[in-house]
Amino acid sequence: MAELEQVRSKCNEKIPLQFTKDSAYVPFEFALRVAVFVAIKFRSDLLQLNQLSFRLNMDGTLLGNKHVVAISVNCVDGGPSCQTAKKLVPVGIFEIQKESNEHLRKTLPKDFLDSIQSVKYLKLTRKKNVAVKIKLGGDFQNAIYVFGLAAVHSNYPCVFCTQHKLYLHVTEKNTECEEEVWTGTGKNKNKQKQKTIVNPTSSYDPTRGA
Template identity: 50%
Template sequence: MHCLHEWILLIIKDKRDLLHLKDTYYLTDCALHAIFQYMRSKKKLYSLKEIERLRKKTNTKFPILFTSTSAYVKFEYAVRTAIFVARKHELKLDQFDTLTIRFNMDGTLIGNKHIVAISINCIEGGRQCQTATNLVPLGLFEVQKENTELLRKTLPVEFINDIKSVKHISIGGKDIDIRVRLGGDLMNAVYVFGLAGFSSNYPCIFCTQHKDDLHVTEDTAYDKNITEGKGINKKTVTVRVGPTSYHDPAKRARSLAEQFSCLAIKPNDLGYKCEPLFGDLFNYQDYCVDTLHLKLRVFDVILKDILSYASRTGKYGGEHLAIIENKIKILNQHCERTVGKRFFFQVDSDDKNKTIASHGKLSGHLQDLFFVDSFPYKEILSDEIAKSARAVVNKFKEILNELKSSSIKRNGVLKRLSLEFVKEFRQSGLRTTVTPYIHIIGNHLFEFHELNDLRDYNMQGVEKSN
């Protein structure tokens, strides 16, 4: 019996050691499961040295260029590969005179190294080309931290110049123009365009609306008094603050010309921090908003605001804590019914006010399951705030459903829903300001929808491949 007890303890320790390895080296559940299945079928596991030898042998078949911190292929080679993939899904690809290549940048962790992974796909090949298995890897670049200047030092000049040089591709005797468009989340666009970021006075990457006026839409334009000059030259002028555009300079759309002009006079003016990472390769209209991250970030904000209100009880000490713990119990029961125990709530131990904190991560799919009609708004919020929060969530769901709808675009519907959402959000009392993503919904999302198929620029496949 004593030996059996020691054997059980040894098994438990081995499992804990394995869990420690998994967490330390960022092994996903899928990766660990795949390794387990491989060992069970092959009855052995090869050494890292043998795997590295095989990798080097395989890589000799591809024109991979290496530096001390990166590995990448020639852009033309990657583009031809992307077109080859696209041909499988769009048989009439040869009839296009111009092909659009989506240039995807995304930060990820490989082991304990911070990596910027770049991949491409051909838009005209359809949405099958943006799935994780059909994306064409372009390069991997190790960085200490993601920002414009560190990326500028990391990305080889030859790599950037190579991308700029590919303007046409000859396929079957036909010259096809190549247009490169940028994909990625908003933070990635901040780095690529050399902007000051979301904490600046001009946080939107598409326009130069001041942070104090991010909430302004077509429905809420107003006259604003601004004081200019000093001393005897001091004067007050009235300006019209209205909606902005991502492509119309007359409505404060950003441009490279404006950026270079501002940098020549005063860095950080209008949110321009430095020169773009790729020079003039991308203009601001080459970037299309990613609806995946828009969905994730907006739902994150809504949940954060709901928890903030739910943490206000009007009581103190033990009475406050008892109310908070009861609300946490209700929220965790909802989690178990919808998304399982991977996401949960508990008292924030770092906050002396004993607030509700969430733990875990909700992917886009899990957010759909989490924010269902049965979410316990009334059980954790006052009646008025509960009603407002439900209305905000439902209005945002309407926007997402419209974005996912068929290829037939209903004129003006997304614009109406977007303006209604911002109005509902502002009136809800959840917070007094709006975030850059909510500003984008109120000003730019419907513009993108009118001029692009937003489903072509979803980053779901890129996130999955990383």
């Protein structure tokens, strides 16, 4: 055990870990480099690409009486083999008081969020820079609130839109549309169609909203 501790301590010296009271994380650029290193084992011509796609995963769980959120990343261009759970590269782990998006937003350090948003290009060698494209995976519901991105199954095109996806085609005022609503409770709960009046929205006309 003593030898393992020595090896672990020696390895950890080479990892730029950042610590706060309730979190531990690495710079996002460092995590992307490690993800590329893992992906090269499965795709030898990876460095010939001019753009690399990475999947950012985020999910929470309960460990004892503590709520923990783990964030990881992997290189999509490495193929399916490097996207398994064992091949994910840890980016950070954060302890929150309870599983709440508001608590998580306050817990994530500003420099950590800035490091994710600032990485547009990744320098792999002295002469090789590649464009970075980030995709979201895992808990999209957390991502929509924390990173300000629209989830895949959201009802609106983005977090700033007030018009439902179903009514984006509406261009005339007082347009009659059909919508499905749930009625009843328990076993008697079922969907029914009802008429509703929808008005168009426009980002060019302030009176119509957005």
